[in-house]
Structure formats: structure tokens, C-alpha cells
Amino acid sequence: MEPFTGLTRGGTPWIPQFVTRIIHERCIGCGRCYKVCSRNVFDLIEREKLQDSFDNSENDEEMEDWEEDGFEDDGAMVMTVVNMDDCIGCESCSKVCPKKCHVHAPVTRDKVA
Numbered sequence: 351m352e353p354f355t356g357l358t359r360g361g362t363p364w365i366p367q368f369v370t371r372i373i374h375e376r377c378i379g380c381g382r383c384y385k386v387c388s389r390n391v392f393d394l395i396e397r398e399k400l401q402d403s404f405d406n407s408e409n410d411e412e413m414e415d416w417e418e419d420g421f422e423d424d425g426a427m428v429m430t431v432v433n434m435d436d437c438i439g440c441e442s443c444s445k446v447c448p449k450k451c452h453v454h455a456p457v458t459r460d461k462v463a
């Protein structure tokens with residue numbers, strides 16, 4: 351299946367790389383990606399609350415990683431994806447992140463409404 355492809359102003363095709371998740375174990379909560387994103391995709395959340403959301407999710411693999419890393423309730427803030435569908439795939443978040451936290455992927459045309 352063909353990836354969804356955009357065009358530059360000059361008509362050159364480019365493939366948007368949409369954010370799919372943040373690797374929370376690396377995040378230091380600096381807020382750079384939040385500031386640079388023009389689409390309100392992110393929000394800061396307490397690490398403890400994020401852990402609670404894993405408890406209530408079906409994402410067992412991420413929960414296991416979290417437990418193995420031994421994170422404790424330290425009151426730290428981490429960035430999370432709250433509005434994935436508004437992402438335009440510009441990758442600005444990755445360019446400013448000092449910890450390489452963001453995971454991106456193209457979407458196929460059948461996934462675009």
C-alpha cells in the first residue's frame with residue numbers, strides 16, 4: 351500500500367512521518383517538543399499518572415519496559431501524545447528533542463479519511 355504523500359509548495363512530493371509514540375523512559379520533560387509543535391499533539395503528564403494509564407491499557411509490552419526500568423513515583427513530568435490524529439508529520443518535535451524520544455511512521459493512503 352502506498353504511503354500518504356504530500357507536496358511542497360514547489361510541487362515536490364514528500365512523505366510525512368507522523369508521530370506514533372514517545373519513548374517515555376528517555377523523556378526529561380523539557381517541553382521543547384510541546385513548544386515547537388503547531389498542532390497540539392502533546393501534553394505534559396506526571397510520570398505517576400502515565401504509569402496508571404499503562405495499568406489500564408492493553409499495552410503490556412510498554413508496561414513491562416516501564417517496570418523493568420524501575421521508575422518510581424518521583425513527581426517528574428514526561429511528555430505524552432494526546433492528540434495523534436492532528437499530527438501533520440513534520441518531524442519538528444524530533445529535531446528539537448535532546449533525547450530522541452519520538453517515534454514516527456508514514457501512514458498508508460487507506461488510513462487517511
Ligand code: SF4
Pocket residue numbers: 367368369386387388389391436437438439440441442443444
Ligand atoms: S511531527 Fe510535527 S505535527 Fe506531528 S507531533 Fe511532531 S511537531 Fe507536531
Ligand code: SF4
Pocket residue numbers: 372376377378379380381382383384428429446447448449450451452
Ligand atoms: S523534547 Fe524530548 S525530552 Fe523534551 S519533553 Fe519532548 S520528548 Fe521529552
